[in-house]
Amino acid sequence: MSQTPSARCPFHAATDAEIAGAVADFDVFEGPFTVDPAAAMRLFRERRPIFFSPKLGYWVVSRYEDVKDVFRDTGAFSPANALEKVTPSSAEANAILASHDYAMNRTLVNEDEPAHMERRRALLHSFLPAELEKHAPMVRRLVARFVDRFVDRGEADLVDELLWEVPLTVALHFLGVPEDDMEVLRRYSIAHTVNTWGRPSPDQQVAVAEAVGNFWTYSGQVLDRMRLDPSGDGWMEYALRRQRELPDVVTDSYLHSMMMAGIVAAHETTAHATANALRLLLEDREAWDEICRDSALIPNAVEECLRLSGSIIAWRRVALKDAEIAGQPIAAGERILVVMTSANHDGRHFENPDMLDIRRDNTTDHLSFGYGAHQCLGKNLARMEMRILLEELSRRLPHMRLAEQRFDYLPTISFRGPDHLRVVWDPAGNPERADDRARTPRPLHLLGSPPRSSLARPVRVAAIEALTDDIRQITLVDPEGRDLPLWSAGAHIDLLAGGFQRKYSLCGDPADRKRYVVAVKREAAGRGGSLHIHGEVRVGDTIRILGPKNLFRLPDGSEPIVLVAGGIGITPIIAMADRLKSQGRRYEVHYCGRARAAMAYADRLERDHGAAAHVHASREGRRLDLAALAGAGKDMIVACGPDRMIDALQALCADAPDRLRFEHFSAVETLLDPSVEAPFEAELRDSGLTLTVPADRTLLQVLREVGIDLPSDCEEGLCGSCEVGVVDGEVDHRDMVLTAKERAENRRMMACCSRSRTGRIGLSL
Template identity: 65%
Template sequence: PPADEGCCPFRDATSRAPGVDPNGCPVSPQAASFDPFDSDYQLDPAEALRWSRDQEPVFYSPQLGYWVVSRYADVKAIFRDNQTFSPSIALEKITPVTQAAQDTLRRYGYAMNRTLVNEDEPAHMERRRALMKSFELEELAHHEPMVRRLTREYLDRLVDKGEADLVDEMLWEIPLTVALHFLGIPEEDMDTLREYSIAHTVNTWGRPSPEEQVAVAEAVGKFWQYAGRVLEKMRQDPSGHGWMKYAIRRQKELPEVVTDSYLHSMMMAGIVAAHETTAHATANMMRLLLENRVVWEDLCANPSLIPNAVEECLRLSGSVAAWRRIATTDTQIGGVAIPEGAKLLIVSASANHDGRHFENPDALDIYRDNTTDHLTFGYGSHQCMGKNLARLEMRIFLEEFTRRLPQMTLVPDQTFTFVP
């Protein structure tokens, strides 16, 4: 059919195109060679997809079996329409799981069910409303003194050392402690939880070998059982602060909305969601600002710029590169025909660098007036519930660092590593 019927914008490329995509169009050479496990995409997803934003904003990746969406308007439209684009695959494993790993999870009684991120309507909105109160700004304000106290304590330790690995010695543990406080979890098991949290991420988004899969499954299974034990402990006395305690109290009022399996899944998902994303976003922010000395000095001189600087860093270099959706019906994105059942990788990191929406998109501009339009927290009914907790932590980190260590610099010539 002609291009304007939503099929092939590059039918004439057939001669050199390896393979066709599910709507019958030839796959362009760039799309055929796209690999998100490749170092280019791992280091800088937005840069690795620049060609796509310019030439082919919606393409089928034979290597992944997903349609990749790279422009701001398209990504936002998909987030906005969670009926056509269901989030049900948001936590599906990118790498198929071996039987041995499945057996390991079964041995632990692992039954991670729907959590808010991969739940369809109408159940999703009911639960979200039932559990939203702890995330409101006035509730979050209770946590501010604790975040500041922790940040100052950790800074005290670092100041005298002269050199520190911020992630290892601070940014990993503070968001984890805050996450546990937020959920109302006792703080005894820091190191165990650290190991579990990483395992959970690699389990969902990574490309672990068969041996690694079994080790990861062990950690995830233990994490699952641990979450169950903590939940039981809380049930004995669900009074006081903490999102999980609040959820247990809500269960008494809404037993069919807030179910047992749901609480168990949310306990585990909550620890991971609140912890790792904030740790990595803060690490990216510190690196970005210290690499841009003039901006760092502006913030030291004028702390009122900090909230917008946090947003600009979230836009330029957030910790979540992409989300996933599945098409529930035949549809179109940006004029490209997408068949029912198609899996989508919507790359918010690329959308955040789209010059059609952000002027000079690759520049760090803390005076930018539309930086809060970024899609790092998603958009629409599934927007990140914890976004204001993350903002609070990042703002306090930056306030304390710029006040206390304005002279701080990055160690030169380091190699930065990423969770694959």
């Protein structure tokens, strides 16, 4: 194998001693973590993704897949310590709490199975999309009323005058709690947060304990009044009615704890998340101006801000038994801090993870609401509020800007949002002064995942070059000359033109922010997309793209890599070869085709990669011996090409399937033909729901309609991101991800394309 020297990643320059020092000094209440949690976790994310913090007494988990695995595995990792005090209370503070009979116990966020899911099912109704939508008119009226108070003033502290008040009012309305004593409740809410997740001094603990005790008493009194007549529309009134039906499930102590926790959960996190989002958007004027022009971008902008700077930065678990996280042994009883804000900045899952990209089309994969059975029940209410708040402000005050200020944050282990957010504007420029129609809300997608059609990015075709008789290289640029988002080797974009949407791997220079390069092969027997691009797209045309995103990443590490490309599969592979060369890793690349004249980039491959490059043209007697290649050693093989090549490599690596990473460049046919499909029922065992998947809908589409968040990328059975666990029932597998063995095991399926063979299937959702 050839090896080319290159500059090393700066993280690799850190010595083991320096990393050990960073681990020893890690503290969520002091130092870099309090300034920028995601940035402070970068070194750990790259070099020590799981480590034990002696200052905290927790194992800290920082990578996306590892955080997701901890949330998913409720059998090994319990949420029982989610509301555990980070700082033990003093004797004096404990005495004050005892005087109030404070007995905060189990809630939805810190209860183990099966009790958690039984209660969650019993109380789910109010959080279904159809129920949440009933609150939208009230939220709109409320936001407009608060903005009316300062719109003509020219300055405001959005936290004090809008972002704290609105979510608290909505929370009380949703719960069915009277809107009296809002200022007192705000103080109680902050005290509860400090008491549970903060590090108050001994003197502060006494004041905090008094407020928390009063909060507990207040919650109980409100609940007692509700019991006299629980006929209202609030969630707690609904819970009281359910208590009459299920007294052993919905108990008095549980309702008291949920009343208090619900006020905090529905209020403080939404206030912080919206403040974080507005700060991000106003600091990135281009992004702010885009949502001011186009409200269809607001739902995805909300998701991107939640990913980049969500209000819940970390959450806690405790090991129920001896377990492992990514190979790291965790003993029963040990505590774990899963840092979602770090996971949301993991470049293994998100392209250009530290960049605000309001058109990012996998941003809803973020873990800011958790994942799995304990995913935040109120996530869609929070999203709806954030979308309405952004729409009102971007429409009525598009010219507002951040005032000069220092941003202060209350230090806690889990929550983050600025204490104040001061903005200024010239009231003379208020759009509604010139046109009263500016007071009318614009259309807005209030619930569910952002429509993918709204995320498409306009690009201009800057150049078209014939590489072979049937392959065209297309260069795309931003119409305004702006930088395009960063991408990494293996990434692709979706090209939208002429009513077609097709995926093409990026094969230019990732360092060139001004242009994207793709190569499109004309497929006469294809579905029409490539024919349209070859026949109709011209230099100067403006078309649209989705992405970039990467479902086909190079493996981490320093081990040698064997790259294999078949036909047009060279496009991601040559980008990977370029990347490996720049890293100085050992690699070789094999490019297979029928005839050299039909093999795009063959000359560039040999020119740029020298002895590491091997071109195999079968008609010229240079066919690649896949069996010899696969049997030559234990190096990782990364391949992209036609099905027959991938199938052959899978068979050759059957005894060590982890050696092979691959991508098909042909998609499954995802269009459903209702005349041949059969409807089926999907029983969601963790949610207590049974859904009907009709003949003309996919399981993924039906899950989205009822507000079930499920990551998805390609929606063509290629990427595996929409995988769900199968409890029972026989799956009609239609993806190109699972191996034959995995299909036979029948333990998982891809929701975007696979269906049930038997008319009913049980899923772990």
